[in-house]
Amino acid sequence: MTTKSSRTSCSDLSVSMPVSHECLEDKNGVYPISREQLQTKHKWKYSEWYPCCTVACGLNGLFPVYDRWRSPAIAVPEEITPCEEIEFFDQLQNDNEETRNTMKLDDLSDDDILCIFEKIHPIEMLRSVSLVCKRWNRLSRAATLWHEVRLVICNKPAYLFAIQALLQRICRFVEKVCIYVVNCDPVSGIDFINLFPRQMDAVTVLDIGFFHYLTVLLARFLTRCFPNVRKLNMEGLKRAEDGALSMVFAEGFPYLQELILFGCKPLTREDFDALCCSHSLTVLSVDGNSALESYSGLRLGQSSMVSTLTRLYLDGEEMYDEAFSAVTRCKNLELFSVSCCESATDLSLKYIKSLPKLKHLHLLRGTNFTEKGLINFFKRKNDTVSSSAFPTCLKYLSLDGCSGVNDIVIDFLTKSCPTLVSLCLAWCWSVTDIGLINVVQRLSKLEFLDIRGMDCTNGLALLNVPKLYLKNLRYLGAQQCLR
Template sequence: MRGHDRINNFLPEELILEIFRRLDSKPSRDACSLVCKRWLSLERFTRTTLRIGASFSPDVFINLLSRRFLHITSIFVDERLSVSLPSLSPTPTRKRRRDKSSPSSSKRKALTDKTHSEAENAESCSLTDAGLTALANGFPKTENLSLIWCPNVSSLGLSSLAQKCTFLKSLDLQGCFVGDQGLAAVGDFCKQLEELNLRFCEGLSDTGVIDLVVGCAKSLKSIGVAASSKITDLSLEAVGSHCKLLEVLFLDSEYIHDKGVMAVAQGCNRLKNLKLQCVNVTDKAFSTVGELCTSLEQLALYSFQQFTDKGMRAIGKGCKNLKNFTLSDCYFVSCKGLEAIAHGCKELTRVEINGCHNIGTHGVEAIGRSCPRLTELALLYCQRIGNPALHEIGKGCKSLETLHLVDCSAIGDNAICRIAKGCRNLKKLHIRRCYEIGNKGVIAIGKHCKSLTELSLRFCDKVGDEALIAIGKGCSLEQLNVSGCNKISDAGISAIARGCPQLTHLDISVLQNIGDMTLAELGEGCPMLKDLILSHCHDITDTGLNHLVQKCRLLETCHMVYCPGITSAGVATVVSSCPHIKKVLVEKWKVSERTTRRAGSVISYLCMDL
């Protein structure tokens, strides 16, 4: 009944709090907090995570948040994200009856004056040691802290935080210029630390890392280091000696050699995830990894110059539990090395080969014969891998769900047909610039792979309408990208519109044979559409956009640059008709002053004025 509160008068706070805790989406929680003051207070009570971008006064911002949210355990500060501080001053057009001398007004005025004065200082745009100290005082129960590219945070602030936030379990300092003293303080006070990321921390050396490792030896499980010239094998030797629970290690450094990697392999027998980009590490280190890291499940190797089939054989012989394997730009590895991995690591579920020019058909054939549990395969820039490789994948890997092919010029329709017939559970197929793949292969996918939800055929210029007609009849796509497939016309996209009502993402850019009929069909058949990219489509006009937005009310993104038939009227139609629109990419001269005033925050321009 109107005028009667059937919730607040009957439900205890404990039950309302439990309901809020079960809400997964942030928009739902935000909506609940606006119902009444009681719900606002209770919803704040249940918040455990804060995400903060760069603002003009982050230190003040943290003070405000600490008074509103009392049970925060995870804080993520990323100064690559631009988030403005909300205005603290009263709206000028609205008169306030409150006495200017009241305590709340004076506090607000003082805080506003402080904010404006700090905005004049360039350094006020970054979190400082004072802000980090405020964070520690306001959120002493913090368990997960991420400080991404916060250049004004130093050892002083980190030391202050470490002394207060002793429950810290995860610390990400990517791009911060903290020194060894701050890291040593973390080791002294944060005895529960499990995850540590030191990517691009140029101010650190072995001294700080060793102090932290010794202090957190009984808890540390994950370490990441990249582009830190003063972190050498000495740090890894300390890790190997003390961190017996280590499971994850990410290294990207030219200052790490065999000695460091071998020390970790010898001391950390629980290692499960190893990701390396270390040009000075050789087969000698991988012989030790293969022999001692028998629990290894994920291995990613990038840009190795001294890694050969010998190292691959050691991995294949010892790492029987390997499930995820990535090999990128390792030019001295051949088919024999990949065969050794396939024969020894039969539990593989994901394999990515990227730019390894000495790996050809025989290596991937071995994967197909020996790894029946494979669910994802990515072959990127592999010119020597031909159709027989995918024949074996289709024959032996019945559980394959995802296939990525980029610039594989020797793979054609016959290979895709074999995949379609053998891998009936295929859900994602992404192909780019594979010029031998045409209608025949894609038609087979539409006929046999009924579970397909994502299809990308970028710049496959042999694919035409017949292929999309088959896909529309056989699959219920959610995402489709046919950018640059010049043989596709209105008939093909219309077939998708009629057969795939769940479509949410569509990229038809650089298609010269697409017109307004396509947009009208999409409007009728795909009401769930959220992202539409139609740049460089010369025959699309405002009329087509008008038909589209009448039904596609969920549209969030629309890219339409270099579409001469779309004018300022079309842009205004999209902005005014789509209540959920978040981004419109268009030439600046096509946006009227009225549209700018109405929706300037969602308009992005291809070129800025010089």
């Protein structure tokens, strides 16, 4: 019906699909993935930012764009065959009277069709719906449909012009923006700034993950253009001009609540200090920033967000017990994740146990946690099971690579945490069939179980799953279980 034009937008849209925290996008087969994501893996979409240890969580991380990327074309109106000129199949011409009297899509009003379009994935809107006819092409460009947008920017004049025209038209309606600049042919800072309207007040979510170079000029522009951002993702930032990050944290985004800085290489202690002085965040991730060491935990204990943080992700490299002690001043923490916590000891477990609202706990490679320390960690104060007391309150637990976990620890864990929904025991080499049987028979609410690398079990404990046990199980990771 039409040929595709090179005079097209290289921007894409996204629709929101809330992904529960226990069902993250798969990365190298190490975490559960929802069936919906498996079916639409090529269709990126916004979701809640629940990072897994050492894993990115934004659009540019979960759905990477390759530098040799080529944009999908969207037809312009003059290239579309008018409906009256389309030749239909003979079968349609021979329809009976009843079929001819049936209402068709073309009989619907514009408002009705727009309601239908809101349910269609934006990629399909660009690649398919806009090609059907001039009317659908016109409606697919309605500004009210564009609440969430992902911009893939490359240094081609036609693309830059198309993005600029698009943003000028939809700027009042866009609420979520993701930006990716193609590195093989980057645009200049001035050309980048000129793409955007002066202000996009409706935007509350900004994802600039894996940005290649943040200058002070760009940092000042972003804070001015998006003044009402509440969720900011800057994970994977490659380079930054001196003072750019400090300026963002100290002067920009006054309404900021959630900040992802996973793997942000230029982040310094001075930048982190500016952040801790300026914002009362509810969600913070500085995982993948090993240069902060213990300073991240120590500084957070004296920060302006000590009473507001509910989800915290830290890099555990060279993070010692005193840093864990400082973190426990954040009494409203519901999720606490620490990667590579080889420097922590049993004393850190004692500190973590004092967090009264903790429901999600991820401790990756806690090689200094002993059997005795883990037993005390999971031992209840008394025999009365209280759903609000630690550790009974835990719903999501990961002890990936914690070598002190064995059958005795599992016995205490399964008795004290009967309502666990997700459990990761990957690479816990001391757990045998005895421990796995306790997991299977006692944790009836489990939906996600990861036992990768457990080489002391032969799997007999799983024979009656899900007939008798773990009837709610949705994911089982058992790769590299050698027996």
